[in-house]
Amino acid sequence: MANVLEPYLYLQEQHGFGQNKKSSAPGEEGSDGKRDGEESSDEDNQAPKEENDDNEDEDGKSGSSSSDDDSEDPELAKLLRENSESPSSSDNDEQPRSQPADTERKGxxxxxxxxxxxxxxxxxxxxxxxxxxxxxxxxxxxxxxxxxxxxxxxxxxxxxxxxxxxxxxxxxxxxxxxxxxxxxxxxxxxxxxxxxxxxxxxNILTPECNAAPLLWRAVRGLQGNPTLYTLTKQLAHTLSLTLTIHYSLAPKLKKLKTRDPEHHKYDNAPPEVSLAATVIVVLKLVYGLDGRKRTPKDIHDPACALPNLSEYLIAIKELEERERKSKTSILSASSTSSALDMDNDMLDDYLDFCEKALLPRENRNIEHGVIRDYFPLTRHSSTPDEGVRSEVFEDSLPDAMSAVRIHENSSDLGPGNAYAIYHTQDVLGSLPEDYEKIVNRAATWAGVEEDYVCGVVERFERRLAGWWDKVRREKAETLGRVDDEVCRICIGQLIQHD
Known part of the structure; x- marks a missing residue:
C-alpha cells in the first residue's frame, strides 16, 4: 500500500496538485519550470491557481472546499441559476398565470x-x-x-x-x-x-297539476264561492292556461304566421299564481275594482250570485286577521308578533315549537322535557284536535254575505264595462285601493311579490282582450253588424257554464 501511495505523494510535492488545485499534465509548465531549476517563482505558482479559479464552475467533478463555497457571491449565484433555467421551465412558469381564469370558470x-x-x-x-x-x-x-x-x-x-x-x-x-x-x-x-x-x-313526462282542487284552493284563498270557481274555470279555458310545471312540456301554440310565438309570456309562472291571477281577472270583470260601481241589470247575469263588494272586502280583511293570529303565521319568518300578543294556548304552542326547533331529537323527552323543567305549568284543557278543527272550519266557512242586487234601470256601469288594464312597468302609477287589497291577498296566499302578480294579471288581460277582438270580428262578419247583441253573444261565450 505504501508503494502505491509514494508516486502520488511525489507528484503532489513536485507539481503542487491535489486538494484545492487542478493538476497539470506531466511534461508541461510544471515540469519545465522544475527542470530549469533553481527557483520556483510566485508567478509560476499563481498562474495555475488563477486558471483553476476561472474554470472552477466548469469542472463539477473536482472537489471544492467549504471556504470557497462560503465566499461565493450570492448575486452571481442568483444570475447563474436564472441563466441555467431552460425555456421549458419558463413556459411552465407562464402556464400558472392563465390558471386563475380557469379557476374562476371552475369556481x-x-x-x-x-x-x-x-x-x-x-x-x-x-x-x-x-x-x-x-x-x-x-x-x-x-x-x-x-x-x-x-x-x-x-x-x-x-x-x-x-x-x-x-x-x-x-x-x-x-x-x-x-x-x-x-x-x-x-x-x-x-x-x-x-x-x-x-x-x-x-323521456319522463311530469303530468299537469291537479287543477280542479288547486283552483278551489285559490278561490277559497280569496274568499270566493262556487260561482266564482265556475267563472274562473271557464276563463282559464279561454286563456289556455299552461298547467304544466315547465312551459316546454305543454303543447306549442298554433302558428298562423311565421313571427307568431310558440309560447305565451308568463307561461312558466307557478300554477297557483296563474290560477289566482285568473280569479282576479274575473273579479275585475264583475266588480271593476277601479272605484266605480258595477251593477248587474239582468237576472241571468252570473254577477248576481256573487257577494256584495263591500262585504267581500271585509271578509278578506277578517281572513287576514285570523291568519295573522294563527300558529302558522306566528312561526313564520316574516312574522312581527311578540310574546305579548299571544294568549295562553299560543304560548303553549310556541314553547313546544321552541323545544322541537332548538333541542336535538334525543333530548326531547315527553316525561322529562327541558321546557317542562323550566316552565312547570299544565296545558290548557282543550285538546289539540279541537283547536285544529275549529281553525279549519273558521277558514272554510265564513259568515254569509249578501248577493249583489239587480237594478234594471240603474245608470251604473254593468259588469265587464269600462275594463281598465294597469301597466305594471309604470313605476310612478298607483293601483286603486280595492284592487290593491285583492292583489296583496293573492300575493300573500301564493308567496310571491305583488308586482309579479300584477304582471301575470296584466298579461292575461291583454290575452283576453285579443280573444275578445277576434270573437267580435268573427260575429260581426257572420251577422253583418256590430251592436249590443253581438257583445252579449260574446259575453255569453265567456261566462257560459260547463
Whole structure:
C-alpha cells in the first residue's frame, strides 16, 4: 500500500496538485519550470491557481472546499441559476398565470352546481313526486312545513348522529344549514328545470297539476264561492292556461304566421299564481275594482250570485286577521308578533315549537322535557284536535254575505264595462285601493311579490282582450253588424257554464 501511495505523494510535492488545485499534465509548465531549476517563482505558482479559479464552475467533478463555497457571491449565484433555467421551465412558469381564469370558470361552475345541489333541490324532488301522485300541493305548503320544523330543512344537522357530521367542513356545514326557507319562486325554478331535464334525458313526462282542487284552493284563498270557481274555470279555458310545471312540456301554440310565438309570456309562472291571477281577472270583470260601481241589470247575469263588494272586502280583511293570529303565521319568518300578543294556548304552542326547533331529537323527552323543567305549568284543557278543527272550519266557512242586487234601470256601469288594464312597468302609477287589497291577498296566499302578480294579471288581460277582438270580428262578419247583441253573444261565450 505504501508503494502505491509514494508516486502520488511525489507528484503532489513536485507539481503542487491535489486538494484545492487542478493538476497539470506531466511534461508541461510544471515540469519545465522544475527542470530549469533553481527557483520556483510566485508567478509560476499563481498562474495555475488563477486558471483553476476561472474554470472552477466548469469542472463539477473536482472537489471544492467549504471556504470557497462560503465566499461565493450570492448575486452571481442568483444570475447563474436564472441563466441555467431552460425555456421549458419558463413556459411552465407562464402556464400558472392563465390558471386563475380557469379557476374562476371552475369556481363559477361549482357555484351553479351548488345551487341545484342545495337542500332546496330536495324540495323540488318532493314537489315533482306530489305532482306525479296528483296531490294538489303548492309551494307555500312546503314553506309552512319548513318554518314549523315539520319538514327537516332548517338546522337539520342536529338531527344527524355525530358520526356523520364529524368530518364535515365549515363550507359543508354552512351549505347544509340554510337560515331561511326557500321562496316559492326559487323552488319553482329548481322544480321546473328538473322536470325539463327529466323529460329531455330520460323521456319522463311530469303530468299537469291537479287543477280542479288547486283552483278551489285559490278561490277559497280569496274568499270566493262556487260561482266564482265556475267563472274562473271557464276563463282559464279561454286563456289556455299552461298547467304544466315547465312551459316546454305543454303543447306549442298554433302558428298562423311565421313571427307568431310558440309560447305565451308568463307561461312558466307557478300554477297557483296563474290560477289566482285568473280569479282576479274575473273579479275585475264583475266588480271593476277601479272605484266605480258595477251593477248587474239582468237576472241571468252570473254577477248576481256573487257577494256584495263591500262585504267581500271585509271578509278578506277578517281572513287576514285570523291568519295573522294563527300558529302558522306566528312561526313564520316574516312574522312581527311578540310574546305579548299571544294568549295562553299560543304560548303553549310556541314553547313546544321552541323545544322541537332548538333541542336535538334525543333530548326531547315527553316525561322529562327541558321546557317542562323550566316552565312547570299544565296545558290548557282543550285538546289539540279541537283547536285544529275549529281553525279549519273558521277558514272554510265564513259568515254569509249578501248577493249583489239587480237594478234594471240603474245608470251604473254593468259588469265587464269600462275594463281598465294597469301597466305594471309604470313605476310612478298607483293601483286603486280595492284592487290593491285583492292583489296583496293573492300575493300573500301564493308567496310571491305583488308586482309579479300584477304582471301575470296584466298579461292575461291583454290575452283576453285579443280573444275578445277576434270573437267580435268573427260575429260581426257572420251577422253583418256590430251592436249590443253581438257583445252579449260574446259575453255569453265567456261566462257560459260547463
Amino acid at each position: 363559477k361552475g361549482r357555484f351553479i352546481h351548488q345551487e341545484y345541489d342545495s337542500p332546496a333541490g330536495n324540495i323540488s324532488i318532493l314537489m315533482i313526486a306530489c305532482w306525479t301522485m296528483r296531490f294538489p300541493v303548492m309551494y307555500m305548503d312546503f314553506v309552512r312545513l319548513i318554518e314549523a320544523y315539520e319538514l327537516p330543512y332548517l338546522d337539520s344537522l342536529r338531527l344527524l348522529p355525530p358520526s356523520l357530521t364529524l368530518h364535515l367542513t365549515k363550507q359543508n356545514i354552512q351549505a347544509l344549514s340554510p337560515h331561511f326557507a326557500p321562496t316559492p319562486m326559487h323552488m319553482h325554478r329548481l322544480t321546473s328545470r328538473l322536470a325539463k331535464l327529466m323529460f329531455r334525458s330520460y
